[in-house]
Amino acid sequence: MLSIKNLHATVDGTPILKGINLEIKPGEVHAIMGPNGSGKSTLSQVLAGHEAFEVTAGQVLMNGEDLLSKEIEERARDGLFLAFQYPVEIPGVSNIQFLRTAVNSVRKHRGEPELDAVGFMKLAKETAKRVDLDISFLKRGVNEGFSGGEKKRNEIMQMMLLEPRLAILDETDSGLDIDALKTVSEGVNANRSPDRSFLVVTHYQRLLSYIIPDYVHVLAGGQIIKSGGRDLALELEDKGYGWLGINEAAAS
Numbered sequence: 001m002l003s004i005k006n007l008h009a010t011v012d013g014t015p016i017l018k019g020i021n022l023e024i025k026p027g028e029v030h031a032i033m034g035p036n037g038s039g040k041s042t043l044s045q046v047l048a049g050h051e052a053f054e055v056t057a058g059q060v061l062m063n064g065e066d067l068l069s070k071e072i073e074e075r076a077r078d079g080l081f082l083a084f085q086y087p088v089e090i091p092g093v094s095n096i097q098f099l100r101t102a103v104n105s106v107r108k109h110r111g112e113p114e115l116d117a118v119g120f121m122k123l124a125k126e127t128a129k130r131v132d133l134d135i136s137f138l139k140r141g142v143n144e145g146f147s148g149g150e151k152k153r154n155e156i157m158q159m160m161l162l163e164p165r166l167a168i169l170d171e172t173d174s175g176l177d178i179d180a181l182k183t184v185s186e187g188v189n190a191n192r193s194p195d196r197s198f199l200v201v202t203h204y205q206r207l208l209s210y211i212i213p214d215y216v217h218v219l220a221g222g223q224i225i226k227s228g229g230r231d232l233a234l235e236l237e238d239k240g241y242g243w244l245g246i247n248e249a250a251a252s
């Protein structure tokens with residue numbers, strides 16, 4: 001599904017990613033943990049194609065194709081989805097309009113029939129219900145005035161509608177209350193399938209007790225310095241990052 005080899009990336013000339021290697025097979029859920037500023041969001045953004053980051057070395061294949069040579073839109077159409085750490089507001093564009101355009105663009109690319117306004121509204125209402133989001137949010141501007149938790153639920157609703165091949169969730173648990181955390185996790189779990197993979201960036205083991213990962217990786221200083229099973233997340237919760245030779249101050 002995703003193969004990252006020796007990925008290096010800079011922002012404004014400063015190296016952030018310093019040789020990332022990661023293989024994600026279809027159906028797998030990988031969690032990335034690590035201290036603040038270690039490069040987790042940068043990795044998510046580089047995969048999604050954010051132009052602020054320059055890839056200086058390495059290769060990323062998604063479904064066997066060179067991901068890095070593709071435009072952002074192409075990556076999304078090919079099934080890459082990024083749920084942002086800080087979802088952006090798009091005032092003036094209604095959520096439903098935005099979602100329908102995005103979903104139909106993906107459907108068209110896959111050779112599937114586009115959904116008309118009525119059909120899409122029905123689907124969107126059902127999906128909103130699954131993430132406990134009132135249907136009034138469909139009519140509002142994208143994320144406009146949404147609370148932190150509502151934005152995250154909205155991101156998961158988008159993901160469910162877009163049916164990606166690879167979903168990257170960048171700190172989707174931050175700002176969620178306990179009920180929202182469960183709802184969002186259930187949404188993710190309901191979307192797990194043998195041909196869909198997830199890369200879940202989180203600071204907290206708590207999320208990973210709901211979304212059980214196949215692998216957990218520690219990203220520090222722009223490199224994956226340790227990988228393990230879900231027990232690694234428990235160990236990190238217990239011991240912090242110091243035992244891995246990472247400066248505790250940087251991990252706070």
Ligand SMILES: Nc1ncnc2c1ncn2[C@@H]1O[C@H](COP(=O)(O)OP(=O)(O)OP(=O)(O)O)[C@@H](O)[C@H]1O
Pocket residue numbers: 011012016034035036037038039040041042043052
């Ligand atoms: N646009 C940017 N301009 C300058 N520096 C940046 C930019 N984006 C990221 N960085 C720097 O890159 C480093 C890695 O940031 P990144 O957001 O990837 O870390 P993170 O591991 O996701 O951190 P956190 O856990 O705090 O969210 C940080 O030192 C950050 O300041």
